[in-house]
Amino acid sequence: MKIPNIHIPIVEIPTEKNVKLFMKREDLIHPYISGNKFWKLFWNVNQYLEHRPQNSLIITFGGAFSNHISAVAAFGNLYGVKTLGIIRGEELEQKWIHNPTLLSAKRNEMNLKFVTREDYRHKDQLTFFLQQEFPEALIIPEGGTNHSAVKGVKMMLNEHTKDFDYLCTAVGTGGTVAGIAEFCEYGQKVIGFKVVQDDSLENRISELTTKNNYHLIDASLGGYGKLNEENVRFINDFKAKYNIPLDPVYTGKMMQNVFEMINEGYFPEGSKILCFHTGGLQGIEGANMLLEKQNKTVIV
Template sequence: MILQTPTEPIPIQEIPVDKNIKLFIKREDLVHPQISGNKYWKLFHNVNTYLENQIEDPIIITFGGAFSNHISAVSAIGKLAGIRTVGIIRGEELQHKWRDNPTLLFAFRNGMNLKFVSREEYRNKEKLSEFLQQGFPNALIVPEGGTNEDAVQGVKMMLNNETKDFDYLCTAVGTGGTIAGISEFCEENQKVIGFKVVHDSSLEDTIDQLTLKKNYHLIDSDFGGYGKIKDENIRFINDFKEKYNIPLEPIYTGKMMQRVFELIEEGYFPDNSKILCFHTGGLQGIEGANLLLEKQNRKLII
């Protein structure tokens, strides 16, 4: 197996709050230095099952945007396993300036072959996947964000005996695989809250295709749109790092934690609630975010 179950338990840290509730964060960002957070678990079965079949000339093909945590993670797996990887990258305009992008440069240095397509082509990923599978019949083609049924099974491993006593389980939601896995395998009495960081009207349908459970609730948390970073987000992330010594990135976990704090202040959670938030990693994205913020003469993320 290329991706192993960690020998040490993932830490769960308490975040002190001035309310009659208990707030904790599970540090999935620490599961691996380069294959971070939920990406590790979403790829766990996808990659291990594929490689266990001893495919001749194995190759992993997947999809992502300019600062994709998923692209970064798959490229790291390729280097670790010594196999070819291909990243289908959204945006032809990146073709001549990708070396200025820390995520894409990292993926390239890991040996990933970067293929840039127009946004129109990228939107029709199902057709693109069929074309790629015909051209590479032995390839493992992983959807954007790694979200599929194997990913849901992998996310199950984010839950254990230490997560059973919490009333609420919280996660950021991009493509839906992580919340589907948490919802599918959590305890019957637990409530799952997904913090949407992308405006996608089909997201709930995607989740419902991956789990039959209806124990989750989605809350908008995009703060103006996917990938958009407001000054209030930067202030929150930097304050959080200074207070609790826990880094957050600005696209997923940072926005989730900010909304969780807002909900606590609004009295959303009943007294004596125990809340567990999953840190889904993606800290590699901070460098790219800071490059954009620096160009805008704005405060940087620490």
């Protein structure tokens, strides 16, 4: 994987309060291997491919709408590496064809293995057996989060991110917020917006960073992984006003929370706030499919 040869812009988003809000468009890196997914995979796959074994294979884990599964599948197809996705929910075996994320993973030639939720909960055991069955494989944890991912996230930071008072990111498995906290400047405050239910999150983050400059905020707004009419309205208004698409699970909820916090005066006057756009736009199609089934307004 090469460092992308594109300029990643930091764009200002006007607010009605006396704070400066910006977004770093990591989503522009690639439509599927976008944002933090790119950087979390960067060292994981490069270290593996440096000594590319004869039977190279990348195995990873995810749910039905996982951006990470989508990214690994796209990576495999682009670089000619076999991929295997271990997918939560055995019922999907019969209906993956109706799920845009899994369908695109298949089109990128990822093999999919569907496991029960109970087996999925015991991913450590699954990993152990997979490593025995495929000794040459690289097994990447769910969400791509591990120490190599944290090292990759460092590349989301540069001289242009240094003078912000607050650095904001959506949080799923925690690798991204850990990487930002670990490598940002002394004095910068990191806010992680939790959008997924995960009881092991805080322990995992503290294993990945020694820093305590981060703060996690419940950003579920109407339910973890759930999308209500207000969330959809926010995403559509945001795109209409600023021409920036947001994804339904992560960046949409983060930005909705950030605006609420600005309005409530959470950030001191004059603060400079930087939000990372971590991509995930492939998730819009799946979300719209569910919204259409319920006759609700979709994301445009």
